[in-house]
Amino acid sequence: MMRLLLPPLLLFTSLLLSQSKVDSLLHSLESLGEDSLKVQTYLRLTVEYNRIDHNIALNYVNKAQQLAKKLGLESGLAESIYRKGNVLRNINLYDQAMEHYLSALSIYEKLRNTREIIAVKTEMGRLAQLRSNNEVALEFYLEALSLTSQIGDKNGVARIHNYIGGIYKNQKQYRSALNHYGLALAQVEEINFKPGISACLSNLGSVHLLLEEYAQAISYNERAFEIKKETGDKLGASRVLSNLANVYSKKGQHDKAEKLYRQAQLLAKEVDNRHEVAKTEFGLADNAFHRNDYGQCIARANRIISELPYLYDDKLALETHNLLAKAYGAKGEFEKALENAVLYNRLSDSMYNGKILTVTNELEAKYENEQKRKEIALLAKDIDLQSLKLSKRENERNGIILFSLVLLVLATLLYNQFRIKQKANKKLRELDRLKSNFFANISHEFRTPLTLIKGPIEQLEQNPDETLSIENVKMIRRNTNRVLKMVNQLLDLSKMDEGNLKLEPTEGNVYKCLRAVAASFNSHAAQRNIDYKVQIPQTILWASFDRDKLENIVYNLLGNAFKFSEDGATIVFEVNFGQRGLFIQVSDSGKGIPQESLPFIFDRFYQVDGSNTREKEGTGIGLSLSKDLVELMDGTITVASEVGKGTFFTVLLQLQEIKTGADEALQTVKIEKATVLKTPYLLSKADIREIPRVLLVEDNSDMRHFIHELLIKSYKVEEAIHGVAGLKMAIDNPPDLIITDLMMPKMDGITLCKKLKKDVQTSHVPIIMLTAKAGMENKLEGLETGADDYLTKPFDGEELLVRAKNLIVQRQRLRDLFTNKEVQVDPKKVTVNSVDQIFLEKVLELLEANFSESDFGVPQMQKSLAMSKTQLHRKLKALTSEAPGELLRNFRLKRAAQLLSQKADSVTQIAYKVGFNNLSYFAKCFKELYGVAPSSY
Structure with a gap:
């Protein structure tokens, strides 16, 4: 039981958890604009502060209500009114709380929001129960329970069963109360909702206490306290400690009971819950009675009586009057004992029979009336005297306030005049400083480009026979544009200030x-x-x-x-x-x-x-x-x-x-392109140079001209003005390199690249893709289609030349690898994509199966590979730098060299084995490839 004696630890832990949430919400609030998210943040702060400080909670819920109304958010407005009702209920303003619940319910019914209708009706039932209006409370609970069961909300069902169990407990129908609390516990345990489990356990413990089943009562409350401590619920922990104290009081362990009551009261005061404070005060009063300390019992009970008008708790009033009747009786003050006994009977009949019965006789009534008449007369005199004093004080106070206001207004006016003058002076000084800095900076900004323009021109003036280099011309242009931009900005500013822009x-x-x-x-x-x-x-x-x-x-x-x-x-x-x-x-x-x-x-x-x-x-x-x-x-x-x-x-x-306008623009573009695109592709003049061929696929004529001028010194250049023409040219006569734009009419660069890389006739050709799309996803898309390189417009001409050269050299290195004298060649090392690899593997398998047959030649290769003579020649030449006949002959020679190195047979027999019928021709070809005769290899 030592863990029950550690409320300071619980206070500290719960405070940290709550404060962490509050700090997080306040931090996020700073960055929010006036929108629905800010309304929700205000409402979450309301919920958090409702357990900490009700005044702050009211402040935030009012802000939420005002903002929701301003934004026209009906759901946000309804929730704000509902949350405000909860806060008002917790500070015992029950009438105002009910008005807010009815207002919120009206909006939710209009919005047909079932969940919120359930929540509001449940809270209305709780409010009626607090005011001991059990019939109304039960009516609200049953309506909410029906709706909650329909939507399958287990936690909501459990909560309502708990409230109904509370009504039966107040009516002393304890077994019915246990039944409802048990149903609630089964629901929350099924969904493992810890706050709900702890509430059900606490409720079960309180009923077992009333049934004097103390062991069960202690067990349930201890389990509930562990969960309250784990979740940081200070108010709930206060109630559980109070319940445990009740058990120990009933068992006669009054010292332990008093200690627990005081700890419970400390927690209740921490969360500023007047109702829970009053309940713990009753526990302390009852415990004092059982210890025969009647004076302390009466004092504490009377403190509760003074709080009753704010609590609206008829049950607590009933128990307090009963305790006072017993305490006064024990002290021998029978008149006061009788008075409290009468009040107890009236309240008891009202709660349990539904009627108010007259239990006093005529003498008692006369005695009470006389006492009340004297009290009223005395009170009236006091009121008159106080009214005179109050009127005098009010006049004095009003005079002081008026004089203070006049002084305050004068002081404010003088201070504002001083501040305005000070701010104006500061602004003028700052503006003067900024202008000085600006003129210093603008002179520097103009001086630098003017120097860069003036320098080359002076050199040209001093050396008229020389010409400016292209770099100097570009430098002059850049700095001229820079000066022009600054002048235009200054002119725009001037026009803006004059209102002429x-x-x-x-x-x-x-x-x-x-x-x-x-x-x-x-x-x-x-x-x-x-x-x-x-x-x-x-x-x-x-x-x-x-x-x-x-x-x-x-x-x-x-x-x-x-x-x-x-x-x-x-x-x-x-x-x-x-x-x-x-x-x-x-x-x-x-x-x-x-x-x-x-x-x-x-x-x-x-x-x-x-x-x-x-x-x-x-x-x-x-x-x-x-x-x-x-x-x-x-x-x-x-x-x-x-x-x-x-x-x-x-x-x-x-x-x-x-x-x-957009449609017309599209039509205009199409018409203009239709007049320009007279032919699907453009061919350069005949170029007989033995240099690599480049196919340029670009729809923009200026860009084609620019790239053509870059490439023409090092390559033969053929041009196509869209993807369809480029595809046809590439298949008809595969080039050594293709440069294509990404966006083109009829067929874009991505589609063109996919088709070229899937066609066995062009799959080996490297492709550089040009595009104005600079995003990483665009680059990845281009490369995933099989493009070998990717350049973003505008690009550097030298960079394009270097990339083109690298791709052609890389392709040549792969060909050299295949023509290596080694017999074993791995197609994976010779090709760069799966289409070429599959084709080359197929060729090698064909040669491996037929190289020993002397009548196997190029026609048989064409037939087996289902390719024309031209297609086969171009493909093998591009991949291996060897024509089909050369490839077959060199394959046989490499196999012969392998057999010779292994001394597998005589030169003559090996020549026949690899498909040569003419020994002199075999010797000549072998010497050309390896530099030595077969017999000397």
């Missing part, structure tokens, strides 16, 4: 515009090894928008992301369109922005202080301009950031999709 909307494809802007950063991302992900729907969004301003916004956001991200970081550009408009999101894994700086990053000239140089931080106008442009377009821009983890910008623009 207007929207100039035109109809167009929004997604196409954004793809073009995003693509301009691809090369920069590749150079710095940045994982740059662009997620734009592959559809058309036709709308009326200001192209220049939209591009300016996106350039600034992406430019900032790249500027403040380290090499190897991740940057994501995502675009979506929905009912609210166009969503643009730019995120990076860069250095992040400190929380104290976030409110100011859209301010003009503002720059976040840090360890980076000014040049890297720029002029401080990019984000300000972006915000102004977004607001000009009736949009919003927000930012979230964490130092060391990165920054997340979100832009929402109000755009209306033009359905007819």
Whole structure:
């Protein structure tokens, strides 16, 4: 039983568990906007604080009710009213609690929410039971039990059986009470619901106590206490300790009983439950009576009587008056004993017979009336005197309050004037500092590109016979664009300040515009090894928008992301369109922005202080301009950031999709392409150079021209303008390398790649796939189709040349491996895909089975492999660098070398065994391959 004497441990544990939940909820509350999730968080805080501090619980439930009403959330409003009823019931405001339950029930019935209807009716039954209105309580319970059984809620069924058992216990029908408590216990044990199990055990223990079955009562309550301690339920633990104390009191162990009552009362006060405090006080009073300490018994009982108006507990009132009657009788104060006995009889008849019976005679009635008349007269005099004093005090108080208010208003006005002046001065000083920094920074920003432009031009002026290198020309162009961009930003800011910057909307494809802007950063991302992900729907969004301003916004956001991200970081550009408009999101894994700086990053000239140089931080106008442009377009821009983890910008623009415009645009594109695509593929002029052939499959003429100029010095280049033409050209005459775009009319690059890799005639040809899709999933999709390499547009020309060369050299190395003089060749080492491997294995099996037959030749190979002479020649030449006849002859020679090295037979016999009929021809071929005569091998 020592574990029952450790309530401080239980208090500490439960406090930690409860506080942990509260802290978690309060932390999440800070980041929530005004939505349904915040309403639910308020309600969860209400439930937690209902066991800790009822005033705080009321505060949160009121906030939940106001927000739910503001958002028009009927279910949230109903739950708020219901939860408020629970709090009001716990602070004994029973009438107000019932009003809230009825209001919540009305909303839930309208919403047809069965579970919540059950919950509200159950609580209404509990409230009626607390007020000893057992008939009404039982009616509510039976309605709730019927609904709960229908939906199969075992825990709900158990809870209602517990409440019904409580009614029978109050009516002294103990066996019926045990039956209902037993039914409840069976339900919660089936689902292993510990709070419910502990409640049922405690209830069973209380009934066994009334039946004087003390051993069962102690056993049930001890089991219940273990669960209460495990779950951290302070109020429940208080009730269980009180029940145990009752048992020991009945057994005559009054010292142990008093100790348990005091521990139970401490827990009840901790959770501020007046009803439970009063019950433990009754236990202490009853225990004092049995110890013959009648004075303490009467004092404690009278404290309970003073609390009864707030408790509405007729049963507790009944027991208290009965105890007072016995205590006064024991002390010899028979008049007070009689008074309490009468009250006890009245309450007892009311509770158990349903009627109020007159149990006093005429003398008793006259005595009581006289006493009451004297008390009323005395009370009236006291009230009059108190009223006069109160009126005088109120007048004095009102004068003091009025004078204090006047002083407070004057002090507030003076303080506000001082603060406004101080804030204005501080703002002017800050603006002056920002402007000074801006002009210093802008002069630096202009000076650097102007120097890079001026330098090469001066060199050209000093040496007119020389020409500028292409790198210098590119450098001049880059820095000219840089200066132009800054000038345009400054002009836009000036126009914005003067109110002259207007929207100039035109109809167009929004997604196409954004793809073009995003693509301009691809090369920069590749150079710095940045994982740059662009997620734009592959559809058309036709709308009326200001192209220049939209591009300016996106350039600034992406430019900032790249500027403040380290090499190897991740940057994501995502675009979506929905009912609210166009969503643009730019995120990076860069250095992040400190929380104290976030409110100011859209301010003009503002720059976040840090360890980076000014040049890297720029002029401080990019984000300000972006915000102004977004607001000009009736949009919003927000930012979230964490130092060391990165920054997340979100832009929402109000755009209306033009359905007819999109259809017309699609038709226009198709018409334009129809006029351009006159032939399915283009052939270069005859090229007689002995160099590798490259097939270029690309629908964009400018891109074809650019790649053709890159490749033509090192390769023969053939061109096809879509996937269907490219497939036909590749099958008719397989090239050494294929370069294809991913998105093309008629057949895209992925489909083309799949068909080429599955066809035995082209499966050996390496493929480089070009695409504007930069996401990792797109790269994986391209490589999974069998593409040997993958390049994202825009790409570096030198990089394309190097990758093409590597693939052709790699293929040549595989051919060299096959033509090695070693006899054993593994097709897995010679091929790069399963189609080629299967084909080569089939060829080797055919040669192995027929090499010794002198009449077996190329025609027989064609027939066995079901291929034409041309197809077989091209395929074997591509895989092995040997024509079919060479392959057969060298296979026989390699087998002959193997037999000769093993001294299996004479040279003549071995020649015949490997299919040679002419010995001189055999010797000549063997010497050409191995450099020695067969006899000397």
